[in-house]
Amino acid sequence: MAAGRGDTPPGLAPEDILALRDGAVVMLDQTLLPGEVTQVTYTEWPQVVDAIRTMVVRGAPAIGVAGAMGVALAANRAAAAGGSREEFNAELARAIPALREARPTAVNLTWAVDRLAGMLADHEGTPEQIASDLAVAARGIHADEVDRCVAMGQHALSLITRGARILTHCNAGALATGGYGTALGVIRAAYAADPTVTVIVNETRPLLQGSRLTAWEMQQERIPYTLISDNMTAALMAEGRVTHVVVGADRIAANGDVVNKIGTYGVAILAREHGIPFIVAAPTSTLDLSMPSAAQIPVEERDADEVRGLSLFGRHASPDGAPVANPAFDRTPARLVTAIVTEQGVHRQPYERSLGAAWAAAAP
Numbered sequence: 001m002a003a004g005r006g007d008t009p010p011g012l013a014p015e016d017i018l019a020l021r022d023g024a025v026v027m028l029d030q031t032l033l034p035g036e037v038t039q040v041t042y043t044e045w046p047q048v049v050d051a052i053r054t055m056v057v058r059g060a061p062a063i064g065v066a067g068a069m070g071v072a073l074a075a076n077r078a079a080a081a082g083g084s085r086e087e088f089n090a091e092l093a094r095a096i097p098a099l100r101e102a103r104p105t106a107v108n109l110t111w112a113v114d115r116l117a118g119m120l121a122d123h124e125g126t127p128e129q130i131a132s133d134l135a136v137a138a139r140g141i142h143a144d145e146v147d148r149c150v151a152m153g154q155h156a157l158s159l160i161t162r163g164a165r166i167l168t169h170c171n172a173g174a175l176a177t178g179g180y181g182t183a184l185g186v187i188r189a190a191y192a193a194d195p196t197v198t199v200i201v202n203e204t205r206p207l208l209q210g211s212r213l214t215a216w217e218m219q220q221e222r223i224p225y226t227l228i229s230d231n232m233t234a235a236l237m238a239e240g241r242v243t244h245v246v247v248g249a250d251r252i253a254a255n256g257d258v259v260n261k262i263g264t265y266g267v268a269i270l271a272r273e274h275g276i277p278f279i280v281a282a283p284t285s286t287l288d289l290s291m292p293s294a295a296q297i298p299v300e301e302r303d304a305d306e307v308r309g310l311s312l313f314g315r316h317a318s319p320d321g322a323p324v325a326n327p328a329f330d331r332t333p334a335r336l337v338t339a340i341v342t343e344q345g346v347h348r349q350p351y352e353r354s355l356g357a358a359w360a361a362a363a364p
Contacts, residue, residue, distance in 0.1 A: 012037075012220070014146050014179030018062060020069040020138050023076055027057050027066065030175055034216040045074035045095045052102035052109070055207070059176020060250040060286055061145045064108030068138040070099045071116040075134045079127035088127040092120055104298045105259060105329050106250040107288040112141050146179035148283040148343035153180070153189030156246075156341045159279055160190040160197070165243045167200040167233065170261035171213035172248025172281065182248040182281040184217060186341065191223050199225040200242060202233060204261060206307045206326065230263055237274040245271045249282040256334030256351025257294030262327055268336040277338040284342050284362035287355055294331035302326045 012028070016039070019026045025042045031054070032038050040056060042048050048070035051057055057066045074095035078088045100113040116134050123130045160166070166187055173184030181188065191197045199218055204210035211227055218225040228236065236242055245267055251259045258264070258280050271278040291297050304324035310317040340347045340354075344361050347354035 012174065014142065014174070017174060018057060018065055018069070018142065018178045020072055020135055020142075023073075023080070025066070025069045025073050027051060028175070029056050030058055030213060031056055033175075033212055042073070044077065045070045045099065048073060049098050049102045052099075058209075059172065060106035060108040060248070061149075061177040061182070061283060062175070063103060063106055064112035064285060065138070065142045065145060065178045067099045067102070067109045068112040068116050068141045071096060071113055071120075072131070072134040072138040074099075075120075075127070075131035079131040083127075085127060088130070089120075092117075096120075103300060105300045106286075108250075108283075108285045111285050115141065142178050145177055145283060145285065148285070149177050149180040149182055149185040151343040152182060152281050152283070152341050153185040155343070155345050156186040156279065156281060157189055157193055159277065159339060159341070159346065160186070160194075160244060162194050163196045163243075164190060164194070165198050165200060165241055166190065167202065167236070167242045167245045167267070168214060169202045169210065169230075169245075169247050169264055169267050170204045171209040171217070173214060173217040175213050175217065176248065181217070182283065183246045184214065186246050186279070186281050187223065188221060191221075197223075199223055200236065201225050201227045202230050202263065202267070203227060204263060205230055206310070209261065233267055234270050237270055237276060242271075242274075242276055245276055245278045247278075247280055249280050249286050250329055251288050251291070251294075251297050252280070252282055252286055252340065252355065253291040253294045253297060253334075254287075254289040254352055254355065255293050256337055256340060256347075256349070256355065257297075258332040258334070258337060258340075259294050259297050259299070259329050260332065262330050265330040265332045265336075268332045272336050278336055279339050279341060280337055281341045284344060284358055287342070287359050289356060289359055294333070297331070299330070300328040302328045 017028045029040045078091040096117050100110045173181035201214045202210045249258045249260045268278050307324045342358050344358040
């Protein structure tokens with residue numbers, strides 16, 4: 001079944017970015033921003049898998065929410081088919097691994113899908129009852145992620161000085177989290193407390209999540225920002241035009257190593273060289289304490305055409321068939337991280353202890 005499309009209303013709420021409705025998952029198509037603000041409606045769980053893979057929805061918390069909604073959608077469709085509990089379970093057994101494996105790096109996806117899978121395993125009700133409970137749980141994960149972001153913004157205020165000039169990389173805003181944002185949640189809270197705060201937005205090659213998405217969000221919020229190409233970062237830091245770096249994360253290891261959008265590691269090195277605090281904002285759903293360090297975390301390699309696709313003066317900017325490396329993420333060592341902010345508070349070295357305590361405090 002083809003996905004349906006419709007324009008979103010002005011003033012995006014969390015449900016405009018991502019929503020589970022009767023028999024459908026509705027997403028804001030982030031591949032079309034900033035030029036077109038359009039929602040897409042998916043009525044089959046394989047469509048949700050494809051939307052995650054093709055980055056219609058992206059950002060670690062948001063794809064976790066999308067994965068949970070995909071499980072609930074699969075349950076809804078299977079229950080509506082009217083088969084036996086065995087047939088219902090078989091359909092969910094197809095959907096769950098496909099959803100959890102749609103993208104390999106962000107742990108939020110497996111975390112959220114596995115939470116719903118655990119409910120399925122323990123549920124003794126009818127398929128209709130199970131589908132209803134999974135839908136409630138998926139919407140609850142969405143609401144919880146938004147609340148976590150709001151809490152992170154408040155916790156981080158102690159780290160941001162008056163008149164801060166905050167550089168951020170990639171997009172860790174409402175679009176990436178289903179509402180409010182991690183790194184951009186910190187920026188929103190800081191700007192609300194101090195309107196002299198300004199933002200420097202890295203464009204974030206190759207898919208330009210900074211220039212396409214973060215700049216768009218800053219415009220929606222009327223927060224002053226300057227867009228730069230990634231290779232301008234060092235020069236601006238040397239000129240004193242950056243006072244803080246705030247980024248999100250796709251997975252954080254037990255020792256505080258951070259896996260985030262490619263280019264983050266370089267920004268962290270530059271921040272250390274220039275004596276600039278490097279702050280990571282991420283919910284506890286992004287922690288993976290099963291990973292001792294980032295060395296064990298898989299890094300997704302994406303299609304070469306994402307790099308080759310840049311056009312200048314109406315022509316491709318690279319030769320046809322140019323060999324390409326396109327890792328979507330990199331690993332930033334914990335020694336470069338000034339602080340990690342979760343909804344539980346501000347965490348510092350030794351991260352094994354502080355993140356472990358945050359995880360325990362967040363446990364249901």
